[in-house]
Amino acid sequence: MEQDIEIFMEDCVVMGSKIYFFAKDWNALYVADFVTKETKLVSTMPEEKIYARRLCAGIVYYNKKLILLPMTAEKIWVFDLESNQWKGIERRNLGCGDDSQKEIFRAIIYRKNLFLIGSNYPAIIRMDMLTYELEYLTEPYTFLSSLKTADQCYFRSDFCINENYLLMASCLNNYVLQVDLNSFSYKWHEVGEKGFCYSGIAWDGEYYWLSPRRGTPIVRWKMNGETKYIPLPNEFKNKIYNFLGVQYNNGNLVFPGMQQNKTIIIKTHGHQEINVREGQYLFYRCFEKNNVVLQQTNGLVCLQYTTQDKRYDMYCKIRRQELNEYLKNNLENNESIIDIVRSENMTVSLTLFLSFVIKQRKYESKKYDVGVKIWKDIRN
Numbered sequence: 213m214e215q216d217i218e219i220f221m222e223d224c225v226v227m228g229s230k231i232y233f234f235a236k237d238w239n240a241l242y243v244a245d246f247v248t249k250e251t252k253l254v255s256t257m258p259e260e261k262i263y264a265r266r267l268c269a270g271i272v273y274y275n276k277k278l279i280l281l282p283m284t285a286e287k288i289w290v291f292d293l294e295s296n297q298w299k300g301i302e303r304r305n306l307g308c309g310d311d312s313q314k315e316i317f318r319a320i321i322y323r324k325n326l327f328l329i330g331s332n333y334p335a336i337i338r339m340d341m342l343t344y345e346l347e348y349l350t351e352p353y354t355f356l357s358s359l360k361t362a363d364q365c366y367f368r369s370d371f372c373i374n375e376n377y378l379l380m381a382s383c384l385n386n387y388v389l390q391v392d393l394n395s396f397s398y399k400w401h402e403v404g405e406k407g408f409c410y411s412g413i414a415w416d417g418e419y420y421w422l423s424p425r426r427g428t429p430i431v432r433w434k435m436n437g438e439t440k441y442i443p444l445p446n447e448f449k450n451k452i453y454n455f456l457g458v459q460y461n462n463g464n465l466v467f468p469g470m471q472q473n474k475t476i477i478i479k480t481h482g483h484q485e486i487n488v489r490e491g492q493y494l495f496y497r498c499f500e501k502n503n504v505v506l507q508q509t510n511g512l513v514c515l516q517y518t519t520q521d522k523r524y525d526m527y528c529k530i531r532r533q534e535l536n537e538y539l540k541n542n543l544e545n546n547e548s549i550i551d552i553v554r555s556e557n558m559t560v561s562l563t564l565f566l567s568f569v570i571k572q573r574k575y576e577s578k579k580y581d582v583g584v585k586i587w588k589d590i591r592n
Contacts, residue, residue, distance in 0.1 A: 216529040218511040219251060222269040222495050223318070223369075225278060226503045229524065231515065234268050234280055240538070241278070241291065246515045246524035253530075253538065257289055258298050262539055270318045270369075272326060274341055281319050281328055284311040288328070288339065301344050306334055312362070317369045320378065322393045329380060331365040338396055352389050352398055359384040369495070370412025370423070370457025381410035381422050388413060388422070388433075403439065404431045412457025414465060416480045423458040423467050427451065430467070430476075445488050447474055461498035462518045468496035468506070 219242060224233040229246045232254070239262045241254040257280065260267055268289070270281035278291040287300035308314050315332040321341070328337040334353035339346050356366050364383055371380040378391040386408035388401045403422060408431070412423040422431040427448065429441035444453070455476075456468040467476040468491060475491035478484055496506040502518035516523045 215532050217532050217535055219528045219530065220494060220511065221507060221513075221528070222266075223271050223497065224505050225271050225273040226499050226505060226515070227273070229515070231505060231513075232271065232273075232278055233528075234271055237265050238262065238535075238539070239264050239267055241280075242528065244513070244526065244528045246526055249526050251528045251530055255291060255296060255298070257285065258300065259287070260285055270316065272319050272321060274321050274326065279319065279326060281316045283315045283317075285314075290344075299344070301339065301346065303337060303346060304335075304348065306350070308333065315365070317367075318371070320371075320373060322373065322376070322378075325393070327378065327391075327393065329367055329371065331367055331369075334366070336391065347396060349391070349396055349398065352400070355400065356382060356384050368411045368457050370414065370459060372413055372415040372420070372460075374415050379413055379415070379420065381413040383409055383411060383425060385409055388420075401435065403433050404428070404441075411455050414458045414460040416460050416465065419480075421458055421460070421465055421478075423455045425454055427453060430478075442478070442484075442486070445476070445486060447488050456493060456496055459496060459498040461504060462502050466496065466498070468493045
């Protein structure tokens with residue numbers, strides 16, 4: 213009960229030396245301070261279960277508000293940092309049969325609109341940040357639907373903007389989607405060889421760079437058709453390495469390791485020097501003003517100011533007892549967020565687990581036979 217629990221995330225918003233992020237494994241919005249090394253609870257997403265995993269991944273800041281992008285959450289949620297109030301915006305179901313088909317990893321702000329990029333959700337949503345009205349672009353996903361499988365998404369997290377155009381690299385084939393953010397129209401570009409597919413695209417001011425998804429070469433591309441293949445270094449031969457995507461920052465392209473402890477760095481100036489370094493990440497984001505935030509698979513979070521040559525490291529964590537009190541209070545105060553917790557684990561103590569069982573007995577005995585479900589889990 214005295215040990216700390218590390219909090220894992222999938223994205224964040226940077227505000228000075230602080231980051232706002234949503235916990236990956238339960239329903240909580242946090243703020244972490246890299247100077248004081250403190251992580252504090254900000255709020256809880258309404259209407260969702262308190263012990264729910266991957267409610268949202270991406271998070272965006274706009275006009276003193278945080279927009280939380282739904283992964284398994286039912287709605288797009290906006291949190292006002294001044295009033296501490298939540299606003300939920302419903303989106304179309306679009307035939308989503310399970311939670312994985314709801315997933316939106318990332319979004320971008322362009323003028324007064326937020327563009328939410330469906331990863332498994334089959335649409336790009338344009339949301340007016342003044343009225344919260346939604347428009348949907350679904351046709352590009354129809355083009356990819358015949359290639360879609362349960363374990364592959366349409367697009368991952370890393371895309372780029374050049375003037376008024378958004379470019380996204382397909383995870384399913386060798387095409388790049390170009391979306392006009394003004395007209396909300398689109399066109400496809402075939403890039404690279406048949407059989408290539410990608411995990412992200414970045415723009416260095418002259419070229420687009422595409423991150424390989426199946427051990428194929430890195431692709432450098434211009435819209436005029438100029439294409440160059442950069443083979444993966446020897447360390448990657450005879451293995452299929454997947455990268456999180458590709459990020460561009462301060463003259464460097466970063467292809468962050470996802471399934472391996474190897475990350476590629478390409479210096480875009482001069483001879484485009486290629487280096488391999490250790491690094492395996494849960495996410496890796498380059499923001500404006502040369503801010504870089506990443507979380508390694510061991511939980512270490514880094515905030516780096518490139519122009520100031522500063523780096524701050526910390527583990528975002530809270531006391532186990534603090535988390536249990538938080539879960540218990542929400543359990544007692546809100547019947548609608550009861551989850552079916554069936555075992556003691558790293559975040560749920562035995563005492564809290566028994567509280568869940570008692571609560572479930574009281575409020576859900578008509579819908580669930582809790583004892584039978586626990587027995588099935590133990591037996592299996």
